[in-house]
Amino acid sequence: MATIRKGMGPNNSGQALVELAMIVPVLAVLVFGIIDFGRALYYVEVIKNLTGEGSSMSSRGTSLPLTVQTVVSDAGSDLQLATLGCVIATSVTNTGAQKNPMQVTGQSTQGACTGISSKIGCYPPPSTCGNASLPSEAAAALQVNQSLYITEIFYTYSTVTPLGTLLKNANVLPTTLYDVAYY
Numbered sequence: 001m002a003t004i005r006k007g008m009g010p011n012n013s014g015q016a017l018v019e020l021a022m023i024v025p026v027l028a029v030l031v032f033g034i035i036d037f038g039r040a041l042y043y044v045e046v047i048k049n050l051t052g053e054g055s056s057m058s059s060r061g062t063s064l065p066l067t068v069q070t071v072v073s074d075a076g077s078d079l080q081l082a083t084l085g086c087v088i089a090t091s092v093t094n095t096g097a098q099k100n101p102m103q104v105t106g107q108s109t110q111g112a113c114t115g116i117s118s119k120i121g122c123y124p125p126p127s128t129c130g131n132a133s134l135p136s137e138a139a140a141a142l143q144v145n146q147s148l149y150i151t152e153i154f155y156t157y158s159t160v161t162p163l164g165t166l167l168k169n170a171n172v173l174p175t176t177l178y179d180v181a182y183y
Contacts, residue, residue: 054151
């Protein structure tokens with residue numbers, strides 16, 4: 001008895017293979033893009049949480065060196081802040097002086113901080129740090145003889161897929177992630 005095959009004529013026997021060959025690269029680009037963008041968003045959220053926790057700890061009396069050490073250890077092995085990031089905790093006090101009242105009164109760092117400068121004040125700290133650069137909202141909220149505690153995290157983001165490398169070179173994905181929190 002002969003078997004009859006419907007829909008498979010001599011002209012369309014390779015059609016499915018051609019369609020697959022056309023769609024697989026598109027799907028691969030989509031999946032690789034989702035992986036690298038998803039990782040970047042995850043790291044941004046973790047860093048945002050860590051800066052808030054670090055500033056909160058400092059404002060409740062934890063020393064700046066212990067704050068940065070705790071932030072680095074809380075980041076865990078996912079972020080590897082000790083080797084891929086830099087944590088800077090800074091205290092700024094409003095001295096009430098007429099000229100430059102916002103003074104950096106303490107600073108501590110941990111991680112791979114070589115070549116990284118704090119956006120708040122001096123780094124590495126000499127015996128006196130000098131003036132602080134604060135956003136206008138933070139400076140306005142700080143009363144005379146009050147202190148503000150700031151935690152900054154710089155993180156070197158690296159992609160895991162070939163597409164991520166192309167996106168990074170095209171400046172679509174950042175090479176350095178940064179977040180800061182004020183308490």
